[in-house]
Amino acid sequence: MKGIVFTEFSTMVESLFGEDMLDDLLDATDPASGGAYTSVGTYDHKELVDMVVELHNRTDVPVAKLIYTFGEHLGRTFSEKFSSFFEEAGNTLAFLKQIDKHIHVEVRKLYPDAELPGFSYTEPSTPNEPFELHYSSTRGFADLAEGLIQSTSSYYNEKFELKRKDWVEGEVHHCIFYITPIEATEV
Secondary structure, X not given: OEHHHHHHHHHHHHHHHOHHHHHHHHHHHOOOOOOOOOOOOEOOHHHHHHHHHHHHHHHOOOHHHHHHHHHHHHHHHHHHHXXXXXXXXXXXXXXXXXXXXXXXXXXXXXXXXXXXXXXXXXXXXXXXXXXXXXXXXXXXXXXHHHHHHHHHHHHOOOOEEEEEEEEEEOOEEEEEEEEEEOOOOOO
């Protein structure tokens, strides 16, 4: 997993729980990398999982909620650091459509060894049906993806009803996000 994920997780922990908590997490989990993460490094994703579980143990915040919150944080960071992707898309659904065929292509140019989740989508066949975003990964971070979706919709100031269906096939975690726009009502 790319180092930017670890550096941003560290930033989130420090901002929400304090520097001491981050130090405590690193001491308790004793990551093989030593915990000195750089944004361009590559690290075992299990180090992140270990820190999330330890953070849960220390705060009683559910693991899924911590991962979702990190997804929201990461989405805000990405919208600042990679604003051209967001500006080019213009809205949430257009952005989600370009993840695999544009954004991940650019990520692979910079980081050829990056192990990225797969995303595909199904357009609704009628106006009453939701947009479906399909996620697949051996890492099982659908909660992180959901947080990213939420932060993306916040970036565009759009609201959606979001439902999901998760399942595992062999080593691969799958999730379909059913995304339905919520029309703004005038007061």
